[in-house]
Amino acid sequence: MSNLLSSVFLFLAFTCVFTSCKKDTGAVLDENGDTAGLVGTWQLTQRECLCPRTVPNELVKFTDTGFIFLTDGQPSAYGTYSVAPAGVGAGGQDTPPVLQLTYANIPSTIRKAAIITLTSNSLVLDFGIAFDAPRDTYKRLQ
Numbered sequence: 001m002s003n004l005l006s007s008v009f010l011f012l013a014f015t016c017v018f019t020s021c022k023k024d025t026g027a028v029l030d031e032n033g034d035t036a037g038l039v040g041t042w043q044l045t046q047r048e049c050l051c052p053r054t055v056p057n058e059l060v061k062f063t064d065t066g067f068i069f070l071t072d073g074q075p076s077a078y079g080t081y082s083v084a085p086a087g088v089g090a091g092g093q094d095t096p097p098v099l100q101l102t103y104a105n106i107p108s109t110i111r112k113a114a115i116i117t118l119t120s121n122s123l124v125l126d127f128g129i130a131f132d133a134p135r136d137t138y139k140r141l142q
Contacts, residue, residue: 037118038062042138049134067101079104099125
C-alpha cells in the first residue's frame with residue numbers, strides 16, 4: 001500500500017511539473033523592444049478592488065509611445081509609457097512585464113502596473129491588487 005501511495009504521489013508530482021506551463025501572456029515586447037502588442041484601443045470590462053461594483057465606461061488607447069484614458073468618451077488621463085520586460089525577481093521568482101505610465105496631465109504622477117495578460121484580445125493590468133489598487137481587465141476593440 002505504501003509503494004502504491006508513493007507511486008501515485010510521484011506520478012502526480014511529475015505530471016504537475018511537466019505539464020504545468022506558464023500562462024501565455026502574449027508578446028509585450030517584440031525582438032526589437034517595441035510594444036506592438038499594446039498598441040490599439042481597449043475597453044474596460046472588469047475592475048477588481050474594494051470599490052463600487054459598477055465598471056466605469058472607460059477606454060484606453062495606446063500608440064507606440066503614448067496613452068490616453070477616456071471615461072464616458074472624455075479624456076481623463078494621458079501621457080507616455082514604457083514597458084520593462086519580464087524578468088526574475090527576488091527569490092528566483094518570475095516577474096511579469098511592468099507597464100510604467102507617466103501622466104502628462106497630472107504633475108509628478110507615475111503609475112506602474114504589472115501586465116498579467118496580454119493577448120490579441122485581452123489585457124489585464126494589475127496596479128497593486130494586494131494593496132487595494134485595481135486590477136483592470138480590458139478587451140481589444142481595435
